[in-house]
Amino acid sequence: MADNEGRSTGGEQPPENDAGKAPVAPGPGIRLGRPFGIPIYVSPSWFVVAAFITVLLAPQHGDAGDPANDFGNELGGWRYVMSLAYAVFLYASVVVHELAHSAVAKRLGLPVRRIVIHFLGGVSEIEREADTPGKAFWIAFVGPLTSALLAAVGFGVYQIIPHDDTVGLGQKVVATLVFGFWASNLLVALFNMLPGLPLDGGQVLRAAVWKASGKPMTGTTAAAWSGRGLAVVVFVVMNLVYVRDGNIDPFGLGLAVFMAMFIWFGATQALVVAKLRQRIPGLSARAMTRRAVSVEPRVPLAEALRRAHEVNARGIVLVDGAGRPTGLVNEAQVIATPEQRRPWVEVGDVARPLEAGLMVGADLTGEALLDVLRANPAPEYLVVEADGGIVGVLAASDVQAAFLGRPPGPPPAPRRMAPQR
Numbered sequence: 001m002a003d004n005e006g007r008s009t010g011g012e013q014p015p016e017n018d019a020g021k022a023p024v025a026p027g028p029g030i031r032l033g034r035p036f037g038i039p040i041y042v043s044p045s046w047f048v049v050a051a052f053i054t055v056l057l058a059p060q061h062g063d064a065g066d067p068a069n070d071f072g073n074e075l076g077g078w079r080y081v082m083s084l085a086y087a088v089f090l091y092a093s094v095v096v097h098e099l100a101h102s103a104v105a106k107r108l109g110l111p112v113r114r115i116v117i118h119f120l121g122g123v124s125e126i127e128r129e130a131d132t133p134g135k136a137f138w139i140a141f142v143g144p145l146t147s148a149l150l151a152a153v154g155f156g157v158y159q160i161i162p163h164d165d166t167v168g169l170g171q172k173v174v175a176t177l178v179f180g181f182w183a184s185n186l187l188v189a190l191f192n193m194l195p196g197l198p199l200d201g202g203q204v205l206r207a208a209v210w211k212a213s214g215k216p217m218t219g220t221t222a223a224a225w226s227g228r229g230l231a232v233v234v235f236v237v238m239n240l241v242y243v244r245d246g247n248i249d250p251f252g253l254g255l256a257v258f259m260a261m262f263i264w265f266g267a268t269q270a271l272v273v274a275k276l277r278q279r280i281p282g283l284s285a286r287a288m289t290r291r292a293v294s295v296e297p298r299v300p301l302a303e304a305l306r307r308a309h310e311v312n313a314r315g316i317v318l319v320d321g322a323g324r325p326t327g328l329v330n331e332a333q334v335i336a337t338p339e340q341r342r343p344w345v346e347v348g349d350v351a352r353p354l355e356a357g358l359m360v361g362a363d364l365t366g367e368a369l370l371d372v373l374r375a376n377p378a379p380e381y382l383v384v385e386a387d388g389g390i391v392g393v394l395a396a397s398d399v400q401a402a403f404l405g406r407p408p409g410p411p412p413a414p415r416r417m418a419p420q421r
């Protein structure tokens with residue numbers, strides 16, 4: 001069962017775009033609960049894989065039509081119910097695994113958006129990476145450690161309960177489920193400790209190299225390339241297992257390709273995200289601020305755009321009669337307003353009232369700036385000095401462009417109206 005932490009493959013989310021996503025987006029599926037204040041969701045894709053596991057494992061319990069198979073005959077159609085129960089127990093273990101990651105991250109002061117259980121296993125969406133290799137190590141290591149502990153508990157229970165051929169049907173079912181529980185948790189622990197991103201073992205390797213070199217990017221690069229090498233090894237080894245004597249197992253071959261691609265692309269994505277994160281310290285509210293003009297709400301939009309164009313401004317701030325800021329013009333609404341209507345639309349009609357969370361300090365930089373924007377998602381912000389003086393307008397799209405290394409988009413320049421007839 002693959003475990004794919006958001007922190008290793010994109011957990012650091014880019015700044016909010018013009019749409020202004022909420023800091024905790026609606027969950028992609030059914031919400032299970034909120035332990036430790038962390039929302040847990042089950043994606044619809046889980047139901048697909050649960051059905052797949054049920055159909056795949058049911059025949060493993062024996063053919064109900066085989067006279068030599070007492071267990072299969074006794075179970076009959078209940079084999080599918082038992083296989084479904086195994087799928088539920090397996091993913092319950094994944095929930096505990098991911099919750100361990102998220103709980104430790106939260107304990108260390110890192111915000112956790114949510115946990116999503118899906119067909120690959122689960123993902124802990126930790127919004128910020130650890131600032132020390134020690135924290136990174138414990139967040140990563142606690143997941144496999146939890147799975148290993150679950151496996152040990154399951155193995156201990158399996159040794160205690162009767163599980164030989166002389167027990168009744170109910171005891172056989174319990175023993176089979178307990179065996180599957182501890183074996184699958186052991187597999188999850190071992191697989192996730194393989195030394196390559198995006199697996200937990202890759203995060204552990206990254207933390208170790210980071211500690212030795214003093215550079216987080218060096219650790220990420222080493223763990224990412226280790227993950228790519230691991231993908232090749234997994235593909236070769238799984239083919240040796242599933243391809244024997246010239247006979248190819250289509251399911252095994254497909255699984256080998258899938259697992260190799262999962263690890264390869266996860267490692268590559270982790271490397272890309274790490275390179276993006278290197279730009280975060282260079283983000284500056286003052287440097288990205290657009291020059292702005294101040295106008296009163298009843299000024300026609302066309303006139304406000306003309307004034308902005310005259311001074312090469314890319315933002316428009318609404319002010320009251322005393323010159324105090326009261327709102328910000330929304331660039332998306334300006335673009336959506338037909339040019340021929342702009343002289344008849346008041347600028348206040350395409351503006352958003354200025355709330356406390358939409359005012360950003362000009363000296364904010366890096367993670368501190370991103371934290372403010374995440375807490376108050378919006379397309380535009382008013383940038384102010386410490387004394388309240390207006391500096392200009394900060395567009396979320398410009399922050400995202402700077403984060404991705406792209407130039408900011410051009411302002412919506414006003415155009416002359418065609419003469420009316």
